Every structure is written in C-alpha cells, then in structure tokens.
Amino acid sequence: MKKIVLMGNPNVGKSVVFSRLTGANVITSNYPGTTVDFSKGKMCLGKEGHEIIDAPGTYSLEPSNKAEEVALDMFGQADLVIDVADATNLERNLYLTLQLLEQKKPVILALNMWDEARHTGIGIDLRKLENELHIPVVPTVALSGEGFSDLVHRLDEARSPVEIEPMTESERWIKIGEIIGNVQQVTHRHHTLWDWISEASIRPLTGVPIALGAIFAALWLVIFIGETLITYIFDPLFVLYTPIVMAISTWLGRGLLHALLIGQLIDGQIDYIQSMGLLTTGIYVPFAMVLPYIIAFYSVLAVFEDTGYLPRLATLSDTLFHRFGMHGFGIIPVFLGFGCNVPGVLAARSLETKKQRFIAATLIAISVPCMAKNAMVFGILGSFGLVYVILVFTTLFLVFVSSGLILNRLIKGDSPEICLEIPPYRKPDPLTVLKKTWMRIRWFLKEAIPFVFFGVLIINLLYAVGFVDWLGGIFAPVIQGWFGLPQEATTALLIGFLRKDLAVGMLLPLAMSPLQLVIATTLLTIYFPCVGTFAVMFRELGIRDMIKATAFMACTAFLVGGAMRLVLLGI
Amino acid sequence: MEQPLTSLETGTLAVISRLEGGHRFQNKMRVLGIREQKTIRLVAKHPFDGPVVVDVEGREMTIGRRMAGHIITAVPE
Numbered sequence: 001m002k003k004i005v006l007m008g009n010p011n012v013g014k015s016v017v018f019s020r021l022t023g024a025n026v027i028t029s030n031y032p033g034t035t036v037d038f039s040k041g042k043m044c045l046g047k048e049g050h051e052i053i054d055a056p057g058t059y060s061l062e063p064s065n066k067a068e069e070v071a072l073d074m075f076g077q078a079d080l081v082i083d084v085a086d087a088t089n090l091e092r093n094l095y096l097t098l099q100l101l102e103q104k105k106p107v108i109l110a111l112n113m114w115d116e117a118r119h120t121g122i123g124i125d126l127r128k129l130e131n132e133l134h135i136p137v138v139p140t141v142a143l144s145g146e147g148f149s150d151l152v153h154r155l156d157e158a159r160s161p162v163e164i165e166p167m168t169e170s171e172r173w174i175k176i177g178e179i180i181g182n183v184q185q186v187t188h189r190h191h192t193l194w195d196w197i198s199e200a201s202i203r204p205l206t207g208v209p210i211a212l213g214a215i216f217a218a219l220w221l222v223i224f225i226g227e228t229l230i231t232y233i234f235d236p237l238f239v240l241y242t243p244i245v246m247a248i249s250t251w252l253g254r255g256l257l258h259a260l261l262i263g264q265l266i267d268g269q270i271d272y273i274q275s276m277g278l279l280t281t282g283i284y285v286p287f288a289m290v291l292p293y294i295i296a297f298y299s300v301l302a303v304f305e306d307t308g309y310l311p312r313l314a315t316l317s318d319t320l321f322h323r324f325g326m327h328g329f330g331i332i333p334v335f336l337g338f339g340c341n342v343p344g345v346l347a348a349r350s351l352e353t354k355k356q357r358f359i360a361a362t363l364i365a366i367s368v369p370c371m372a373k374n375a376m377v378f379g380i381l382g383s384f385g386l387v388y389v390i391l392v393f394t395t396l397f398l399v400f401v402s403s404g405l406i407l408n409r410l411i412k413g414d415s416p417e418i419c420l421e422i423p424p425y426r427k428p429d430p431l432t433v434l435k436k437t438w439m440r441i442r443w444f445l446k447e448a449i450p451f452v453f454f455g456v457l458i459i460n461l462l463y464a465v466g467f468v469d470w471l472g473g474i475f476a477p478v479i480q481g482w483f484g485l486p487q488e489a490t491t492a493l494l495i496g497f498l499r500k501d502l503a504v505g506m507l508l509p510l511a512m513s514p515l516q517l518v519i520a521t522t523l524l525t526i527y528f529p530c531v532g533t534f535a536v537m538f539r540e541l542g543i544r545d546m547i548k549a550t551a552f553m554a555c556t557a558f559l560v561g562g563a564m565r566l567v568l569l570g571i
Numbered sequence: 572m573e574q575p576l577t578s579l580e581t582g583t584l585a586v587i588s589r590l591e592g593g594h595r596f597q598n599k600m601r602v603l604g605i606r607e608q609k610t611i612r613l614v615a616k617h618p619f620d621g622p623v624v625v626d627v628e629g630r631e632m633t634i635g636r637r638m639a640g641h642i643i644t645a646v647p648e
Binding site for chain 2: 059060062064089091092095096120169173189198199202203204207311314315316318319327328416417418419420421422
C-alpha cells in the first residue's frame, strides 16, 4: 500500500483536502497550527488502496516547533507527496515545493484556494508552472471539492523531476523569482471593507475594544444557547424519562441493583444530581447538564476559528502573554482548553520552546476549567446567584495570572517572540461548522460517558466499603481545618480525577454554604488535572515535567484554598 | 535612508533592504514572505514593546519587536 503524505505551508487547507480524499473527518479551521499531529486515512484508487496522511503545516524542511517536526517525520515515510499550496500566496509556498522536489520523492502540486486567487485578481498560468516545476499542477478548491477528480486522476503522474537539483537557500529564491515572473500575473486590487475591518481588529486602539466585545458576545452566546437547549429540549426530555426510571425503581425494589442503577431516592423521588445511580445521575449529568453547554461552546468556537479571528486575538494578547513566559499564540491553547483541557494541552505543540509548552500546559491544567465542569458550576452554583459563579472565575483568573508570572521566573529556558501569519477573514461555511461541532460532540460523548458511568460506579463502591469515611478522616485536617469544607468533600476531589463535572455534582448533597461551594469548585479546577488531561500532559511533557507541574498544582491549591477560607469564610 | 522597521511610523510603506540576525531567523522571515526588495507596510505597533503587524503583498503578519528590529527598510523618496 502506497503512503501518500499531504505537505504544505500552515493554513493552506491540507486538512480539508484530507477530508475530501479520505472521507474521514478531521478538525479544520482558519488559523495556522490547527493540525499539530498527523491523521491517517484510506483512499481507494482503482483496485489499489492508498494510505493518506495529513501532516501539520510547515514553511520549510527545517522545523521550528514540535508540530513541524511531526511534518518532517511524515515526509520521511512518504512514497508520494501531494504538495498543497495556497494559490493566493504562490511565491512563498514555492519555497517548500522546491525543497520537496529536491528530496527526490514523487510530488504532485495542488493549488488550493483557486477561487480566492481568482477573486483577488491573481492569475497563474498552470501550463507554464507545470513546465517550470516538471510536475503535474492541479487547481483545487478543497471547501467545494472543485478539482478533486482531476487531482485523484493525475496522482500517478506525480514525479520527482531530475531537472531540479539540490540548491542553496539563495539559489532557491532566485529560482522562485524566475518562476513567479513567468507564471503569475497580479491585477491591482482596491481595499475592501474586509481589509478595513481586518486592520481595525489588529490595531491596539480599536482592536482591544473589539476583542473585549467579541469575547463578551461569545460568552453570552454560549450561556444563551446552553440555557435554551436545557429549558426547551433536554429538561422536557427528562420529564418524559422520569416515569420510566420511577417504574424501573419500583420494579427493582430495594437492593444492590437498585442502589447501583437508581441510587438513593430523596423524599421518595429521584433527584437527578444527588441520587448517584447509573440510570439517574449517570445519564442526567452528561446529557442534561453538560451536553447542552458542550454543543453551545463548540458551535461558537467553530465560528470563531473559521472566521480567522483567533490569530488577531493572539496578536492583541502577545504583550500580556509574554509576562507569562509565552507569546500571544498561547491564547489559542487556552481558548481550546475551555472546551476540554486535552486538545488545549495538545495545541501547545505549536509553541516553539519547552518552556513555553510547559507553562501553557500547566496554566491550562491549573486554571482553565473545561466546559463540562463549567456547565455544572453554572447549573449548581448559578442557582444560588450569579455572584458566586463570578467569584469562581475571578479567582481562577487571578490564579492564571499569578501562576503565569511565577512560572515565567521559575522555569528556565527561552521564550521566543511571536511570529504568526494572519489569515484573511473568511465567512465560516455552515456545513463545516456543523460537521466540526458534531465531531467534537461525538468525541465528548465517547470520552465522557464511560468515565461518568465508571465514576458513578466507583462512588457507590467506595461508599459501600466505607472507604469514604476512612479517607475523609485522613484528609480532615486539610479539607476541614485548612479549606473550611466538610470532610466528605474529599470524595469529590477524589472523583474529580475521573470526571470534574461529576465531582461538582457530588458537592451538592453535602449541604454546604454557597461560599463553601465556591471554594470547593475552585479547588476542583486547581488541585489536579482529570485523568485525560493527566495522560496527555504526561505524553507531551514527559514524566519529570509532569511531576513538576503536579507539584506546582498541589502547592497552589493549598495556598489558594487557605486564602479563600480566610477571605470568604473569615475563619 | 535605511532604518529598522520598528522606527517607521504606522501606515508607512517601505522597501525591505536587508535582514540582520542569525541565518535561521533570516530564513524564517523569507519563507514568511518578508524578503529583500519586497514592499512592506507597517500596519500597527503594539504598545509596551509589543509586536508589530506588517502587510507584505496583501498578507498580514505579526512579528515580535526584536525580530522587527532586524528588518532594515528604506522609505522611497
């Protein structure tokens, strides 16, 4: 089976091409650095099956971050290369093309975003370009699928031209100059409204208010969509579901199976948050409390990603993020971390140095609550008043800022400056947005449901064997004495390693005051990452840095928890 | 007169005359499109020594202040 690797500069649409060729869905967006790992898929051509590999983008074959190293690695394995180039930016893209051709692997060039090139007045003579490069050149529009049958048909024409000899860097640029002079014609284009908006949103004076407005609007939208879904869809569904579980409950009678499936009845009724049965809390928490917010968050994020706004936000936050030992791009992993910490930590790969990646991953794990947990905080704490929710987020924000400042001083290593391409604004394609949101929701369901079930099971088990009381007793000095919480909160912190959303739910039956709940939910974010985040941090940072990060988290939780007790509870 | 990109006024058009700094840095700038003889426009300079935003042939890029200081430009008369 032939290995076909997609290579190209960042943000030229390789992942969209990949989805087109394989039918497999991968996350695509309008900013450089969306793909940080490779994906594999299959494509059948005639009788033969081919393996298609989507690699992260790279500007040259000299890697400058971890994602580009992956790209180079994939290139090494390729039997055939589809070089995806941005037709609106041919000159710069040709640098990588020439480097690929010098490596003597068969290459075919896909000139993507062909429609955009046409609209912006860029004309490329395809025949001449083929003659210059000695490889097939196919214009494509990955979003619409234009040019793909051509691309697939001409795959076997891919070749490694003997005419292209290895060159030095300056020889390459001279060659590119010749080629561009020969094949490309640019008609002058007037500034459009979008150009004006683009510049306004990246200049400090106008950009900062726009950014604050955009973030505020996004936040409002997430809460609005989430609440609407709960009120009009998910809660009514559970009203229909309740008689069914009640019937099951009666049918089961008392016993172990009832305790496991239904849990405890509160005043003879099912309480979806407190009952702790597989069919009650195990279903209600992921579906009725968390899923609506997951849907809301990821649809809003998808629109943000596809417009191309994120790199502008990265530019505006660069100065601030430098104080935290990163640069502006660091805001993108943080943003993704609000959905789920796992992709957030992964996205840190696009940062150049170990120091930056360590700080990004640690800050996400310690102070960026994921949407699953946020949903529970809105749901439970929100019922006592918005002020308590705001208290949690303000504290986490302060933890983020101070941890960033401290880690920047504590961690040795370089923090290079930002160097980021700003893509043009594009109108998000509704179908792409829907598909992407659906992929992420499916991923959530696949990852979350088993862990919630497992969590509910463990909780029942731990209570049954008396482990909870035993553990509570051991940690009582810290939990009760230092944090000012009931000692049963220890179990919630323990379950928090499995699922933080479930852990928040476990706090409700403990009859805490709202301020105690504020302390407990805040600590649930800080003290330790959940198992998924823990695993990905371990993989990305290595065991030594992982231990360092966890030690930092434990210390922070201890200090912040104590401080919150003093300030909020006054004891 | 030659001057580093950082000392241009916002909105100025200039021609890149040369790049300073290490080989890797120069290479990175060139593959991003920031090359000798290209016309560059300073779109924005962020305060507190923040990054600068430039436009080269209709493409915007954000680069750190120190990096931008290594891009030497000439403003046409």
